[in-house]
Amino acid sequence: MAEIREKEQFLAYLRGSGHRVTAERLALFDEIFAQHGHIDAEELHAAMRSQGLKISRATVYRNLDLLVASGLASKQRLGGLSDRRFLYEHVHRGQRHDHLICASCGRVVEFVSPGIAALQTEICRAHGFVPTHHTLEIRSLCNACAAPGESGGTQQPSAGVRGGGAGV
Amino acid sequence: MAEIREKEQFLAYLRGSGHRVTAERLALFDEIFAQHGHIDAEELHAAMRSQGLKISRATVYRNLDLLVASGLASKQRLGGLSDRRFLYEHVHRGQRHDHLICASCGRVVEFVSPGIAALQTEICRAHGFVPTHHTLEIRSLCNACAAPGESGGTQQPSAGVRGGGAGV
């Protein structure tokens, strides 16, 4: 389990900010780190309950925000069709990536691009923004959805697809 | 009125796709082209009613989607605090820009960056996406919100701020 460091970071965050360490918070932490791709609050709640854990919907929502504030999770609406709900994702310290989202089927590919990162910084500076941790997302069409003849078009969003990250 | 061309384009789109040209559609077109920055459906509806126009909420929502489909408006959730609602913006053909959004106060700055545009295309190609009209947004912190001492922090989102677009 590589997330031991992260759990310590979470505990430190809680204590440092005067929050209590509750069973629910720890369970939520465990769950989000057990999950692979992006997951929404409702699914997270369902997953926890199906494991027999007793935790309420409201608590999941509340603590998810706390997890985000601690820097251990990210919260985003990923364009496409699936942007009704916020999606959460655990963050291994500093290891941030950006998202490429199919505007039609909602497929999400993660990528890291030093080139874009550098330009982001420049753009921020040029417009009076402070270059801190950005979030960048590109919405476009995946090949499947762009192909006209194909059964193409709107498919089921399949979150969590990882793109090897050809360092463009 | 520079949007005459656009209106023709809209009419052509409607006719070409078997849609009817209704008073409501034209009024909505006029309204969104009269507006400057980003505006949400609810505000648009209110603006129209306050001008004495009779149009229903549902019709605004329905036709806004049509306007987007015609390519004459864009629909996005702009990160920050204001991403509860979709924001719409009229598009002068091809003149697309990207957004820099303050994650704290929701301030939006528009920018155009050929460099980023080129990288977007590369990244799309590298990951099996078709480089069509992307949408790219960078969420960060504006100077005001990043300044610690200041009255800083969460301010009222002020949509529609235009950034001169230093071609980075």
Added chain:
DNA sequence: GCACGTATTGAGACTTGGTCGCAATAGTAT
């Protein structure tokens, strides 16, 4: 270890943003 004060939880009501169903209305082709 125990008691006490307060943050947190759970349950459900509520809010908000957006969609749907259906009868009435109004484009458009003939």
Added chain:
DNA sequence: ATACTATTGCGACCAAGTCTCAATACGTGC
């Protein structure tokens, strides 16, 4: 002008997330 059917308006509905408030449980001080 007529008829055919898309569109409108209305209110009901739905989904995601937040709020309220009594009950619970952290964790500090003893």
